[in-house]
Amino acid sequence: MKKPILTLLIGLFTTMVFAQNHVIPLWERTPPLQNPSDLQEEATQQGILRIANVQNPTIEVYLPTKQIATGEAVVIFPGGGYGILAYDWEGTDFAKWLNAQGIAGIVVKYRLPISKSLTDPKEVPLMDAQRAIRLVRQHAEAWIINPAKVGVMGFSAGGHLASTLSTQYNHEVNRPKDTIDALSARPDFSVLVYPVISFRDAAVHSGSRKNLIGENTSQELIDRFSGELNVNAETPPTFLVHAQDDKGVPIENSLLYYQALHKHGVKASLHIYPTGGHGFAFGLGKGAVEGWREVLLAWIKETVK
Template sequence: MKKPILTLIFALMTAFAHAQVQTLPLWEGTPPLQTSMDLQEEVRQEGIIRIANVQIPTIEVYLPAKQIATGQAVVIFPGGGYGILAYDWEGTDFAKWLNSQGIAGIVVKYRLPLSKSLTDPKEVPLLDAQRAIRLVRQNAAAWNIDPAKVGVMGFSAGGHLASTLSTQYNHEVERPKDAVDALSARPDFSILAYPVISFRDAAVHSGSRKNLVGENASQDLIDRFSGELNVNAETPPTFLVHAQDDKGVPIENSLLYYTALHKNGVKASLHIYPSGGHGFAFGLGKGSVETWRDVLLAWMKEL
């Protein structure tokens, strides 16, 4: 019995070791809604890699070996309150883990609305998110990905971006178009970890709202970026995970989104753990929340 298990472990380790990684810019030349100001991206290593003032948005693509590839891909949006990106903690670490499960992981280094180089900051994260999923579909054949199995994963404010993409994938702004824009930006599924969903006062994460739409946003703008108000029957199937003791982003965010999904007949799976706090990522050392990734994998196999 031990020999087959050891053989499987060795095969997975070998496949992981040969995973392919590449980085591609989202846009050719100066990205839309951005001036060509000579600003510098900021990268700090403070236990985790924190990136701010992104000027050249990219996707970092992690591909599993073909022997174990499932055809699924997950486009990952790290959190950070729309002020920074927790790039490894909620990004590349998860891409590598997904690779070990035969799933492509694509980490998006999206532009943040605080950058002074942006001409319409509130629109830019969604624009980058749409572009990221379209680029994955454009390269699906080369990357051994099924273009009908491309989902999104977002953490905290990255969860807000993933839910905004899931409900506003057809939203357009005035800009030049190219062939990539002909592809669908609708995710096939959505994974939201302790997500910011609502910009309304009862559940709002004030930092994310302030950074994206400002302190004095109109009610129309607040409602537009409150995901629970924008769900419809075409919103993708969604997996939500949250901790009851989250002091940063209240669990009401996940509850509101789940309720909206249920009312619209969208398949959804909601998992609330009693403890874990905010930003638990893998959940290691935080009790039962450690098992959330196993539950997620089972859900993804059912899609």
């Protein structure tokens, strides 16, 4: 009887070792554009871990073993309409999967613009995204990451944030700076999964737009946060995946972004599946869309050199 118990304990210990990860705050003190408050983060687990009212943004770092590390890293932005974060479904689950491929996965718990503690809510998600990618580059050597192979992955509203970072990585707001700000916030590649892209009426996801910039806002802000209007030749190579039957975020979002990338000569790969709906994540049990991750891995291998 002792041998099976010993084997079980060894197995549990091994699982714990390989499941190790660490969490790093994005900002040392009270984050920029935020008033000190007693507001508390909220987390609920109902099939999906949903995090709301983020007050202390972080990155959760998952690193592959040295033996299989490719030097690539993906900074992950979970979706949730800028109201919550689907933190495991579109975050840590993918970081762990990327690790198995030798790729570092870094999940960003970014602040959400509906929080009452923020002084300029529309600027905060992008600011946190810029900080996240700079922190990864700061730790690149220690984490066995090539700082020229740091990409982003975003789902739904997280895809909107990833595309905003990809097109506005140099955007600045008035705030105190430190040495980390000298590092580039430009992603080397971008993976957008059923992304919100446009805040224009034809393709808008009204919840994301309302939460980020409000209901009655200027055309200037609508255009600024419509990713297809901000693509240029410096926008990073992009992989897009969407389901044709997506009733949450219309497929036109990915189509518009792809067309803008193609117009500016940016390498892009667009993958449309007939079914899958919205929020399919891994796509398990959803038909052909279940294979999108293998297509992504081939694209990364070909594109990120």
